[in-house]
Amino acid sequence: MSQWVAHVHRLSGVALALFLPLHFWALGNALQLDSFLAWTEQPLVKLGEWAIVVALAAHLGGGLRVLALEFLPLLDWQKSLAAVAAALTLAVGLALALSL
Amino acid sequence: MTQTVLWLAQRVTAAILAVCVVVHLATIIYAVQGGLTAAEILGRTRGNTAWLVFYAVFVAAAAIHAPIGLRAVLGEWLKWRGIWREVFLVFFAYTLLWFGLQAVIGVFG
Numbered sequence: 001m002s003q004w005v006a007h008v009h010r011l012s013g014v015a016l017a018l019f020l021p022l023h024f025w026a027l028g029n030a031l032q033l034d035s036f037l038a039w040t041e042q043p044l045v046k047l048g049e050w051a052i053v054v055a056l057a058a059h060l061g062g063g064l065r066v067l068a069l070e071f072l073p074l075l076d077w078q079k080s081l082a083a084v085a086a087a088l089t090l091a092v093g094l095a096l097a098l099s100l
Numbered sequence: 101m102t103q104t105v106l107w108l109a110q111r112v113t114a115a116i117l118a119v120c121v122v123v124h125l126a127t128i129i130y131a132v133q134g135g136l137t138a139a140e141i142l143g144r145t146r147g148n149t150a151w152l153v154f155y156a157v158f159v160a161a162a163a164i165h166a167p168i169g170l171r172a173v174l175g176e177w178l179k180w181r182g183i184w185r186e187v188f189l190v191f192f193a194y195t196l197l198w199f200g201l202q203a204v205i206g207v208f209g
Contacts, residue, residue, distance in 0.1 A: 017166045027203035033138035060121045063114050092125055099133045
């Protein structure tokens with residue numbers, strides 16, 4: 001499980017790094033926002049939005065796990081931390097899916 | 101020396117981003133309910149100095165954090181380690197900072 005969380009942490013980080021310039025560019029053109037928001041109504045774009053928000057939650061969970069492992073003396077907690085990271089990702093994914 | 105500075109910068113920005121991301125995720129889940137329109141978003145955000153400062157800090161932390169994270173990935177996955185990797189990453193950091201601050205000003209300014 002820890003291995004999985006570490007892989008997801010890295011992959012989600014790469015996805016976020018690729019997404020951020022596009023995200024900022026789109027928001028920087030806020031005056032054309034309505035045409036952009038209309039474009040985001042497409043099901044595939046919505047799915048992409050959901051995936052990137054879940055990637056953000058996964059990266060947060062994975063990152064908190066790394067910080068806890070490095071800065072807190074929690075040698076026996078590795079599995080629990082990985083589970084917490086996975087649970088956080090799942091919770092955000094569900095909350096967003098219900099809100100969309 | 102450089103490795104230590106990068107490691108420390110990555111952890112410090114991670115701690116800042118952890119707080120920012122929790123707030124951002126909560127905002128996203130709250131804001132998307134009932135759909136989004138430009139007028140509704142900008143009506144809430146324009147001229148809001150507190151959120152402008154919050155998101156400017158968020159952007160600055162991300163502009164430091166993302167290139168340092170990519171540095172390890174480029175080195176381990178693509179075996180890209182020379183000076184041009186560093187040049188590319190500095191360019192990427194400034195690109196994120198520039199477009200990020202433009203976005204913050206566009207939405208909250």
